[in-house]
Structure formats: C-alpha cells, structure tokens
Amino acid sequence: MVDETIIREVYEVLKTRRDNPIDSYTSNIMQDSDKKAEDKILEKVGEECAETIIASKNNENLVYESVDLIFHTLLLLVYKGVELDEILEEFQRRHK
Numbered sequence: 001m002v003d004e005t006i007i008r009e010v011y012e013v014l015k016t017r018r019d020n021p022i023d024s025y026t027s028n029i030m031q032d033s034d035k036k037a038e039d040k041i042l043e044k045v046g047e048e049c050a051e052t053i054i055a056s057k058n059n060e061n062l063v064y065e066s067v068d069l070i071f072h073t074l075l076l077l078v079y080k081g082v083e084l085d086e087i088l089e090e091f092q093r094r095h096k
Contacts, residue, residue: 007084010071014078030079041079044072 014026021027029040048069055065
C-alpha cells in the first residue's frame with residue numbers, strides 16, 4: 001500500500017517550486033505573468049479533465065489520467081495560495 005503522505009509531499013514540492021523557481025515544468029508554468037500563468041494552469045486542468053472523462057468512457061488509463069487531473073488541480077490550488085490543510089479540513093467537514 002502506498003503511503004498517503006505522498007499527496008502532502010507533492011503539494012510541498014509544488015509550493016517550493018512556486019516560491020523558489022527552478023527550471024522545471026511546474027516552476028515555469030507558475031512563473032509566467034500572473035494572468036498568463038493562471039490561464040495556462042486552468043487550460044491544463046480542463047485538458048486533464050477531458051482526458052479523464054475519455055479514459056473512463058473507454059475503460060483505459062483511468063488511473064493515469066486521474067492522477068494527471070489531481071496533480072494539475074493541486075498545482076492550481078498551490079498557485080492560488082490555498083493550503084493543503086484547508087482542503088483536508090473541507091473533506092473532513094463534508095465527511096461528518
């Protein structure tokens with residue numbers, strides 16, 4: 001079984017890449033001018049959402065495409081300054 005802390009680790013890497021850019025996909029996409037960066041990230045979320053839908057309909061690559069969607073959603077949340085604990089708290093609130 002995979003340790004669920006991987007989500008937190010990925011989230012922290014994304015924050016580090018946002019705050020201390022290096023030559024990487026995530027740093028580069030977040031360092032574009034404010035409006036352009038957000039547009040690029042939203043475009044990727046939409047693209048990955050469509051690919052997840054297609055993967056589900058075709059019964060192939062659903063896990064792979066879902067991880068891409070989750071990754072880009074996390075990227076968007078990091079870019080917008082939403083903390084992971086806020087997300088987890090919302091899940092907890094809805095779980096009750």
